[in-house]
Amino acid sequence: MFGIKFIKFDSMTYVIQYKHGKVKREGKGLSFYYYTPTSSITAIPLGSKDIQFIFNETTKDFQTITIQGQITYKIEDPKQLAESLDFTLDTNHRYKSDNFEKLDQRLNNEAQTSTSSFIQGLSLKEALRGAKSMSEKINEGLKSSNSAKILGVEVLSVDVLSVKPTPEMSKALETETRESLQKDADLAIYERRNFAVEQERIIKESELSTEIAVQEKKKQINEKQAEIKIRDAENDRKLREMKVLADVSIEEQKTKLIDMQVENEKKVAESKGYTLEKTLKPYKDMDWKTLMALNSGNVSALDNIGFAFRELAEHSEKIGTLNITPDFLETVIENQREIKKQNKKAE
Secondary structure: OOOEEEEEOOOOEEEEEEEOOEEEEEEEOOEEEEEHHHEEEEEEEOOOEEEEEEEEEEOOOOOEEEEEEEEEEEEOOHHHHHHHOOOEEOOOOOEOOOHHHHHHHHHHHHHHHHHHHHHHOOOHHHHHOOHHHHHHHHHHHHHOOHHHHHHOEEEEEEEEEEEEEOHHHHHHHHHHHHHHHHHHHHHHHHHHHHHHHHHHHHHHHHHHHHHHHHHHHHHHHHHHHHHHHHHHHHHHHHHHHHHHHHHHHHHHHHHHHHHHHHHHHHHHHHHHHHHHHHHHHHHOOOOHHHHHHHOHHHOOHHHHHHHHHHHHHHOHHHOOOOOOOHHHHHHHHHHHHHHHHHHHHHO
């Protein structure tokens, strides 16, 4: 009404009211009435803001990469920003132009400028693995940039989200990586097989060493057993020799004993023979009949009958016929038996 309006801002907006070209009021979260024909209002948001960036660069091996990331910043000096860019509101309380787009573009340009020389010093593979280094480089470049200071902007963080090569180079790298991984896999298989072969060789060597040790131990055992057998055989031989010597000694002693016995028996026999000879010498030339008569006390009836038969036999040429019955002989033998029984009883 009559050009007087009321306007209200939140606490995250810094407001500058100009009247007749001079600052009438400024601050955060203001609300006031103003006269439209003589006033202009600048409103600058103070909260942090995220902007996306994407640009292409060339590495030192002349490969193009695409860098994509995010910059987080906030307005540190809104009055200085208002002097660099137009954030004036129109009569409908809208910005006359999109100056935030210009601010974002300037920050993007500064980010690309600060990292350009750094990327040109990297190879493609180094650049693909250097996202963190790029983030640090861009952050340092923006914080030290005069343009950022003139704009009154404070950079809070820079994050490089991806670094990509061209599709053709990406495919080539994938192929190279795939081949390298396949090579590593083949090498790993070879090493694993080689390790298995080596372990098997070690096991076989260990088995052979064990077998050699066992055979050597068996050889020692056999040698020891042979030594024991030889020693036992030697001991047996010595025992047999000792036994033979003992038997020889015994036989020699027996021989000596027999010789002594024979010699003694011979002497005894000679002594008996001499005694008998001397005893019988008086009877040597005597007739047997005389001898029988001298020994008549020890001659039995049968002896006499025997002597009688002898006499008959000596003079058989003078005998014509002689009959001797069995009864006669039986009677004589029976009488002799009775005599022996009586002699035994008497004894």
